Amino acid sequence: MQSSQVKGTGRVSGLGPALVSALAFGGSGVAAKPLIEAGLDPLHVVWLRVAGAALVLLPVAWRHRALVMRRPALLAGFGLLAVAGVQACYFAAIARIPVGVALLVEYLGPALLLGWVRFVQRRSVSRAAAVGVVLAVAGLACVVEVWAGLGFDAVGLLLALGAACCQVGYFVLSDHGSDGDEPVDPVGVVAYGLLIGAGLLTAVASPWTMDWQVLAGRAELAGAAVPAGLLLAWIVLVATVAAYLTGVLSVRRLSPQVAGVVACLEAVVATVLAWVLLGEHLSTPQIVGGAVVLLGAFIAQTSTPKAAPAAPVAGGGAAPVGVEGELSSGSRPA
Numbered sequence: 001m002q003s004s005q006v007k008g009t010g011r012v013s014g015l016g017p018a019l020v021s022a023l024a025f026g027g028s029g030v031a032a033k034p035l036i037e038a039g040l041d042p043l044h045v046v047w048l049r050v051a052g053a054a055l056v057l058l059p060v061a062w063r064h065r066a067l068v069m070r071r072p073a074l075l076a077g078f079g080l081l082a083v084a085g086v087q088a089c090y091f092a093a094i095a096r097i098p099v100g101v102a103l104l105v106e107y108l109g110p111a112l113l114l115g116w117v118r119f120v121q122r123r124s125v126s127r128a129a130a131v132g133v134v135l136a137v138a139g140l141a142c143v144v145e146v147w148a149g150l151g152f153d154a155v156g157l158l159l160a161l162g163a164a165c166c167q168v169g170y171f172v173l174s175d176h177g178s179d180g181d182e183p184v185d186p187v188g189v190v191a192y193g194l195l196i197g198a199g200l201l202t203a204v205a206s207p208w209t210m211d212w213q214v215l216a217g218r219a220e221l222a223g224a225a226v227p228a229g230l231l232l233a234w235i236v237l238v239a240t241v242a243a244y245l246t247g248v249l250s251v252r253r254l255s256p257q258v259a260g261v262v263a264c265l266e267a268v269v270a271t272v273l274a275w276v277l278l279g280e281h282l283s284t285p286q287i288v289g290g291a292v293v294l295l296g297a298f299i300a301q302t303s304t305p306k307a308a309p310a311a312p313v314a315g316g317g318a319a320p321v322g323v324e325g326e327l328s329s330g331s332r333p334a
Helices: 002-026 028-037 040-057 058-063 073-093 099-108 111-122 127-143 153-177 188-203 212-216 228-253 258-262 265-277 286-299
Strands: 218-221 222-225
Touching: 002 028, 002 228, 002 265, 028 040, 028 218, 028 228, 028 265, 040 058, 040 073, 040 188, 040 228, 058 212, 073 099, 073 153, 099 127, 099 258, 111 127, 111 286, 127 222, 127 228, 127 265, 127 286, 188 228, 212 228, 218 228, 222 228
Parallel strands: none
Antiparallel strands: 218 222
C-alpha cells in the first residue's frame, strides 16, 4: 500500500510540471508570430530564443561546470537534439509544408518514443499507454486540420519527421540523466544544452544578418502595439527557460513516454492562445480534437505502472526506466 502511495504521489507531482511545460512551450508561437510579422526571420527568432535562454542560465552552467567532464555525451546530445535539432528541423519544415502538417508530424514523437521502448529497449508497453498515444495523435490531426493541407513536399516531410525524432531524443535524454548512483542535476543539463544549442544555431541562423532595429520597436498583438522586447522576454524566460526546466523535471518524475503524451497539449494550448490573442478562431473539428488530445493524455497518465525488467537499457548499463511510472531506481527529487 505504501509503495502504491509513493508511486501515485510521484506521478501527481510529475503531472504538474508537465502541464506547466506544455503551457509554456505552447505560448511561444503567439509571442513569436508578431515578431516575425514585424520583420524578423523565423530562424532569427529561434536563435534569439535559445541564445537568450542560454545567457540567462550561464551562471547555472558555471555552477555545474563539473558536468562537462562527467557527462559530456549527455550534454552534447541534449544540445544537438533537444534544443537545436527540434527547432532547426521544425522551422526548416514549415518553409516547405503547411505549419499544421509539420506540427502533427513533429508530435508523432510520443508514438516514436513508444516504438523506441518496445523495439529498441525490448520492453513491454501497456495497452493504455498505446491507446493514449493513438488518441492524442488522432486529436492533433483534428486540431491542426491536417486535411486542409496535404500537398506534401518530400523534403519538408522528412524535416518534420526529423523534428519528431529529435523530440524523442529530448524525452529520452531528459530521463537518461537520472540514472546511476549520482543523478545529473536537470538544471545543469538544460543550461549546457541551451549553450550548445545556441552555438549550433549561430552557425545556421547567421544572426549578424538580423534586423536588430525590430527589437527596439513594437509589434501588434491582439490589436495592441506591444514592445518587441517584452515579447522576446516572454519567449526567452517563459517559453524557453521555464518550459525546458519544467519539461525535464516532469520526465524525471513521470516516464519519458507519459511526459511525451502530456506534452502533446502544447499544440492545444498554442491553438487556443492563437484564438484568443491572434484572432485565429477554432473550428468545431479543432475543438473536438483538443478534447480527444486531453483524453489521450489522461488515459496514458492514469494507466497502471508496470514493473521494469531487470536487464539494463539497450546501449548502456544505466538503470532501466519503468515503462509507465516511476524510475526503477526509485522515487527521487529532480
